[in-house]
Amino acid sequence: MDRGHRAAVPEPGEPLLKCEQLVIGYGGKDILPPMDLVVRRHQFVAVVGRNGSGKSTWFKTLLGLIPPVSGRIALGAPHIRSAYVPQMSAIDSLLPVHTRELTGWGRLSGWNFLRPFPNKTDRQKVEAALDTAGARGIAKRPFRDLSGGEKQRALLARVIATEADVVLLDEPTAAMDAVAEKQTMLRLCALAHDRGLGVVVVSHDLSVAAEHADVILFVDREHRCFVMGDARTVFCHPAFRRQYGDDYCHTAPQGPHRGNNPA
Numbered sequence: 001m002d003r004g005h006r007a008a009v010p011e012p013g014e015p016l017l018k019c020e021q022l023v024i025g026y027g028g029k030d031i032l033p034p035m036d037l038v039v040r041r042h043q044f045v046a047v048v049g050r051n052g053s054g055k056s057t058w059f060k061t062l063l064g065l066i067p068p069v070s071g072r073i074a075l076g077a078p079h080i081r082s083a084y085v086p087q088m089s090a091i092d093s094l095l096p097v098h099t100r101e102l103t104g105w106g107r108l109s110g111w112n113f114l115r116p117f118p119n120k121t122d123r124q125k126v127e128a129a130l131d132t133a134g135a136r137g138i139a140k141r142p143f144r145d146l147s148g149g150e151k152q153r154a155l156l157a158r159v160i161a162t163e164a165d166v167v168l169l170d171e172p173t174a175a176m177d178a179v180a181e182k183q184t185m186l187r188l189c190a191l192a193h194d195r196g197l198g199v200v201v202v203s204h205d206l207s208v209a210a211e212h213a214d215v216i217l218f219v220d221r222e223h224r225c226f227v228m229g230d231a232r233t234v235f236c237h238p239a240f241r242r243q244y245g246d247d248y249c250h251t252a253p254q255g256p257h258r259g260n261n262p263a
């Protein structure tokens with residue numbers, strides 16, 4: 001298993017996003033117990049769990065799209081900004097825009113939507129984001145004509161263009177082939193480790209999550225629990241084995257528990 005890129009991983013830094021006794025759910029009814037965790041700069045967090053376990057609900061709560069049942073979400077500092085890539089099924093595929101324009105939307109905030117990117121800095125940031133996401137080859141193509149994996153690359157470019165401090169990506173490689181998935185995970189690693197973002201990714205590919213993430217968050221709505229730690233800590237935990245069996249524990253890469261302690 002390729003873990004060479006970890007050698008240069010800096011220690012997790014400044015807290016970006018904090019969950020303090022956060023309880024998520026719908027209509028005031030919780031689906032998981034209270035959660036305390038911190039997403040830090042330079043950290044790549046993978047969120048795993050069976051279908052319906054609460055991963056997207058957690059993301060939506062972090063983004064303010066769903067109110068918490070109780071507890072608190074806090075930014076590490078007032079200037080911290082977050083950005084989100086939803087699941088593919090949540091994206092309107094009929095969007096009448098090209099990839100470059102879509103990436104430019106990542107630069108929109110406040111009243112900026114009134115000007116179609118005349119600003120040189122914005123244009124440069126968009127081009128850089130297309131390169132970073134590996135989306136230059138599809139920059140001129142209409143979003144609606146792209147394949148599923150290409151659409152995901154375009155959305156990655158858009159989220160990079162935001163220059164957010166913490167990015168939340170819900171299954172960003174679900175439609176990609178194995179090569180594109182690996183490239184994308186390495187790009188996300190570079191965003192975290194080299195550029196110092198906090199990167200949080202929902203993934204159903206446990207091997208890929210184990211290979212790339214510094215920290216794994218396992219969510220289990222059925223048994224109302226979650227486990228957080230490095231791949232071995234999580235994959236060998238009884239709660240995880242109850243859902244996924246023992247195989248992942250036997251093959252889990254060994255690595256330091258990077259620690260993601262409550263604030």
Ligand SMILES: Nc1ncnc2c1ncn2[C@@H]1O[C@H](COP(=O)(O)OP(=O)(O)OP(=O)(O)O)[C@@H](O)[C@H]1O
Pocket residue numbers: 026031049050051052053054055056057058221
């Ligand atoms: N608006 C809603 N009202 C009530 N329950 C909901 C609502 N949206 C989702 N749920 C339920 O909350 C639970 C968690 O859903 P969520 O979408 O967070 O799961 P997930 O872990 O992201 O699943 P998947 O891997 O399939 O994307 C599910 O049982 C789902 O049916």
